[in-house]
Amino acid sequence: MNMVDIIRKKRDSGTLSREEIEYWISGTVNETIPEYQTSALLMATCIRGMTDEEAAILTDVMAHSGSMFTPQELGGFSVDKHSTGGVGDTTTLVLIPLLAAAGLTVGKLSGRALGHTGGTIDKLESIPGFRTDLSRTEFLGLVRETRLALADHTDDMVPADRILYELRDVTSTVDSLPLIVASIMSKKIAGGAQGIVIDVKTGAGAFLPKLEDSRKLAQSLVAIGSKLGRKISALITDMSQPLGLMIGNALEVLEAIDTLRGHGPADLSALCCELGAELLVFAGAATSHDNAVLKLERLLENGKALDSFRQLISQQGGNATVIDDPSLLPRAARKVEARAKTSGTIARLNALEMGRAANLLGAGRYTKEDTIDPAVGIELKVKVGDHVEANDILAWLHVNAEANLEQACGMIESAYVIDPSGAQHAPPPLIVERIAGAQ
């Protein structure tokens, strides 16, 4: 077996075997295969595609390229949730303690913000003392003891994904469905999850804004997860406007606390319960989807979910008092308002522009090396369907610096499309489609 033949096979639209994919990935990880051969194969894959079977094998081989967590190590059936990335997407912060409160095992590995979308690790690190750099032993210890832990991805897990991703980024081979799916799913598989729900965002602020692309991605993720024996489903959910009302790291922690207390924004609460219900059914912790949703809603109302969040914070070194005293969270120096220029109904609210505006304030990263300001962000006062009068406040900007402030404020004002005609505008449907796996 050699790379030249493997590259030629894919170039000519052939289907790679498990042996060929193993040869490629192991040679990539141990650096016996040069980058120029891997990039040629990535381009051939990007153009020629892969069958679901091939993508499933690639996912599995990538998952096995480094250290993994087995279901046994995690103490049995563990669940995971993945989002393709959104603006103001506070779901993971709510969902993790909520699922643990429902009796599920949640040993979650998560990522940082990049581009206009936020990252769970950054959000949690805005809680004073909270540690996400858990050792393997610490992580497993917490999962087995409390059924709950959340940590940053470590370098020894799925090294193939890191290597391929860096190369894809500089060779225009990012936009390949099988490569995207293998990148996402290999990390889920390596994390040991048995039940997986994917939140595939669609609309302006999503990684794939077009519904047909979001649907293809959801179908492919579910197909590959099913092929690898996981219980899996995907919800395609709205990201044309931001989710909830907060965008920014500490601001989203605040919003998560409100939601876990039962007082969160309706869309965020509903999405957490819908996503969570998928996993409760997979885990056999509910008899039906509706039953699962009811169960989760109750846990938000009765304080059990919030208790679970308190547990998560304190067991990972954080100051759990933030739950009762939000002033302990990082706070921006001042708030600046963005105001409506005209009266009317909010017809659209562009999530991408809002994410970019939050980044301008310092809430996100343009490159992996950038540092973020946990305190800054945007607090929405109105969303699609709401009525405003001219000069009403649309949103508060939480700011620490004057740089970019005017630009960010302008972006926010123009992200709101106000229709003065008096016509009604309903908020976009939260859950657009559900893609079920082969369970």
Place this chain on the structure above:
Amino acid sequence: MNMVDIIRKKRDSGTLSREEIEYWISGTVNETIPEYQTSALLMATCIRGMTDEEAAILTDVMAHSGSMFTPQELGGFSVDKHSTGGVGDTTTLVLIPLLAAAGLTVGKLSGRALGHTGGTIDKLESIPGFRTDLSRTEFLGLVRETRLALADHTDDMVPADRILYELRDVTSTVDSLPLIVASIMSKKIAGGAQGIVIDVKTGAGAFLPKLEDSRKLAQSLVAIGSKLGRKISALITDMSQPLGLMIGNALEVLEAIDTLRGHGPADLSALCCELGAELLVFAGAATSHDNAVLKLERLLENGKALDSFRQLISQQGGNATVIDDPSLLPRAARKVEARAKTSGTIARLNALEMGRAANLLGAGRYTKEDTIDPAVGIELKVKVGDHVEANDILAWLHVNAEANLEQACGMIESAYVIDPSGAQHAPPPLIVERIAGAQ
């Protein structure tokens, strides 16, 4: 401008601009663009293709990537001939002195043998003393003084082709029509030729055995040459069986001398006159193709072409006495015969197998580092259409070593397909098609 955008454009079937191609090629040559980006673009090009206009620009940009010969330096309208590579293809050895004898300017850069096909440089180096490593000054001096010189490609010419070729070889991006055409034509353009004839071989022993592939290559070469302002045409010629009767370096020099004396094999003599006539017409040295062929035939008969070869040999340090005393050429230790197993008519003679057999004897190279034995080779006694009795000699093997001898002999015997039925078998047509340029 950046490589990621350029790669993406070609990945998405876009057409690269001159500026983009210049950015790529200059960055490749000065090593500011990493190999993994170039290999991704090569793969995208291999799959997506290029327009003729793009391929012409790539050719031109590659030609300008190193030092070049201008028509002025070469003393005016100079001609060149390129073959896509064959077995026993002695045409260049005959054609170069023949064209010079016809009054044309021939400053030719040539290559070495690789794989199952021979190389002109290796053949000429079997003449004692003959030097092909001419300096730029020596080469130009000879061309201007005698209108005739033949040298090895130097490293400072078309460096882009060398770099790209090495990368294509290890990334399965060799089989790309625009990349093949740019590789061939950039060297012709850099060599300063104004009139070019391409001998595109077709059949078992050719680089592209299938006629439709040979035709596409010929059309593309002619289209790109025309776009770059060259007078150019291509002949698609038979390489299903070897050309002439000799395969091997010194053996082909002997055959070239015979042909230049007017006693060569009919197919080789005819092909040289047909290819040469194209160039005579381009150079305005003949009023018509038929007139040009007659003129060249006369130069073979009256000894002028042979005089020109004598001149070439002596001016480049070789012992021109070999023309009158062939025993001065390297000679193999012994001759071994391959014999017919049955009586009948030769229906086919596989050129590829004959080339491989000659390589087994030591006449060729498997890798660039291999050394060749100039003395060894194969001398055919019969070709397609000839009748043989069982046990008749098919060919002589000129050998210096016992290694591989039995295998080579077996390959030769099975390369001859003898039809015992008594049916007639005509030799394949020598010139299959002519592709004219836009003159």
